[in-house]
Amino acid sequence: SWEGYCGPSSFQLRVAIVGGGIVGVAAALGLLRRNMTVRLYEQAGNFREIGAGVAFTTNAQTCMALLSPDILAAMKAVSTKNESPYYTYVDGYRRGPDQTDDDDDLSETLLYRLHAGTTGFDACHRAHFLDEMVKHIPDDVVQFRKRFDTYVYDEEREEYTLRFEDGSTATADVVVGCDGIKSRVRQILLGKDNPASYPSFAHQVAFRALVSMDRAVAALGRDKAHNQCMHTGPEAHLLNFPVAQHTMMNIVAFAPHPGEWPHRERMVAPATADEVRDAFAGWRPAVRAIAGLLVGEDDARTLDKWAIFDTYEHPAPTYAKGGACIAGDAAHATSPHHGAGAGMGIEDALALATALGLAAETIQGKGDEGPRKAKKKSVAVTAALAAYDAVRRERTQWLVRSSREVSRTYEWANPDCGTDPEKCLRDIEKRAHKIWHFDIDGMLADAKVEFAHFLSA
Ligand code: FAD
Structure with missing residues (x-):
């Protein structure tokens, strides 16, 4: 029964993250900092990134700091400015x-x-950044060689059972798919016959x-x-x-x-x-x-x-269902022409950690608007993930579209700009500013409003 979750500080949401890329690891650090029990399941035998560059805008860096100062420190330790x-x-x-x-x-x-x-951007070597971040993840949080296959939800127990390809299982209150462009979690969440389950x-x-x-x-x-x-x-x-x-x-x-x-x-x-x-x-x-x-x-x-x-051709109609959700490339894989895919994933992780933090408080009958009535776990978690979806989907799907469009500007094929340098600059600047000058406080305030809305719906 859910009464057990209303106790004072003993309650911790159990969050299973599938995928230990940049977004999964950042989300894990943000959730740990918010006093949740986190398990991260990675199919590979260790954390690994490719030997290539990745760059983060200042707003992505602010999100890192708000998620956990360790993430920003990890990036700063290895990054390079123009x-x-x-x-x-x-x-x-x-x-x-x-x-x-x-x-x-x-x-x-x-x-x-x-x-x-x-x-503008701070650029780093991907593997160096991931290596720095994972130094802050306690050993018992990560399980390697766990290739996620599917999940099932038990309404009675209000928990998910995750199944892995090696036959093992794990339970959690929340499932977060950070399993990248070919996300298996997205396929389960949206349905295997749904074209939005697959990138093109x-x-x-x-x-x-x-x-x-x-x-x-x-x-x-x-x-x-x-x-x-x-x-x-x-x-x-x-x-x-x-x-x-x-x-x-x-x-x-x-x-x-x-x-x-x-x-x-x-x-x-x-x-x-x-x-x-x-x-x-x-x-x-x-x-x-x-x-x-x-x-x-x-x-x-x-x-x-x-x-x-x-995911340009078939954007996901939602990033969340019940207590399961997708983030980062799993939710909105983009072509890389804005260099902002990972940064958007960091923004996702912040919105998610904030919304789940609200859910955890609500389940315990806490909250900064005076004591709230304790809520059933599944109701609060579902409201938190619906709020996460509400504040993230439009911006991230815009990025996917804009990235394709700006590539045409770079290749002199945008009919609005052609080869006119002034028009091209305005086009690129308008898009870049939408990415760079993001109202993070506004997003977090909206997440709170949306959470209250879905909680009372
Ligand atoms: P991933 O990095 O793909 O991580 C997914 C993880 O999940 C992997 O570790 C994988 O092994 C694991 N996994 C997958 N399936 C399973 C399963 N079934 N079970 C368990 N584990 C699983 N973004 C920027 O912000 N700035 C840039 O400058 C930039 N440059 C880019 C340049 C190029 C050429 C490209 C292609 C992309 C670029 N991006 C950039 C985008 C960025 O690379 C991605 O958005 C980011 O790496 C996505 O991170 P992620 O953690 O969501 O997914």
Whole structure:
């Protein structure tokens, strides 16, 4: 019976998080800080991230601090700021009036600069950031080699039983799916026959590499290598930014991939140096030099191409049902053109932790609006997750749409901007400001209002 949960401080919500990526780990730290019992189930044998860059805007960093100061400290310990307060967008394709096609003419025409000031990105090596964060997770919170299969809800006991592929089970009051783009939790939550349970191919591939800063400076010059630079052009684009305290440069190059992605189960496939070179064959020497860094000397680098999948075609109609929900890429996988997918996942984690904190108080008959009547556990948890869905879905699904749209701006294919630098800058700025200048206090206040609304509904 639920009476047992009304006791003073003995009650702790039991939250099962599926997936130990950036969002699952951040959510775990935020929930632990709010005195919940957390179990994190990760299919891999350890925490692992890929060797690539990830950047976080100031608002994502504020959310980190509010979730748990340990998260922000972890990011700050390994992150790198742009040297300039501006992000630079150059014409990587056309020859300017003073330029030649000589391979050593690495100049590109400056199109526009986006002022980021102190609101812009801090970039880090993904694995370094995850390594720093997990130092703060107690050992008994994590279980590795647990590949989640399904959950069932027991109404009588008001709890979920999670089943894993190794046949083991676990129980919890709340299930949070942070299991990434191919989320199994999303399939269970929305139904296996629902197209929104699966991501779809954005007909684009990315080639990525981290290269040593020495090599980057030798190829591009100091200024470009140490600062974020977007090389725009027709049908493709290429971005570089510094990471790892300016000891490395992150490169990500996007090229079209017409037709379907042929590898059913995998989103990453081997690529050849020629594929990269062909994608940027007619481009300025500077872009070809960066493509050269991607493939490595004598084509020595092992190259992969990453299929860009997202939830653009079939957005999830809800992120929560009962006491189960999805967050991060599991809820709203996006193409990476705003560099904000993980940041949005951090915002999700903050909204979720806040809403579940309200639920925990309500179950115990506490709360800052004077003593509330203790509520049944499932009612409070359902209201909290409905509030989470209400404050997160619109913004995150906008990101998925806007990311596809802004990619067209980078590739001179946005009909509203074409190649007009002024119009392109306005378009990019408008979208960036929506991401950067997010009213976090407003979101948390809304979560509280929505929670009260769903609780009384
Ligand atoms: P994931 O990192 O995918 O983690 C999911 C975890 O769940 C994994 O550890 C997986 O092993 C585990 N898992 C999966 N299924 C199961 C299961 N059944 N049982 C148990 N465990 C399971 N975002 C930014 O904010 N800034 C950037 O600069 C940026 N750049 C990007 C560049 C590129 C090229 C790409 C592709 C993305 C970029 N993103 C960026 C987006 C960002 O990478 C993602 O939004 C973020 O990594 C998602 O984190 P996550 O924790 O939700 O999912």
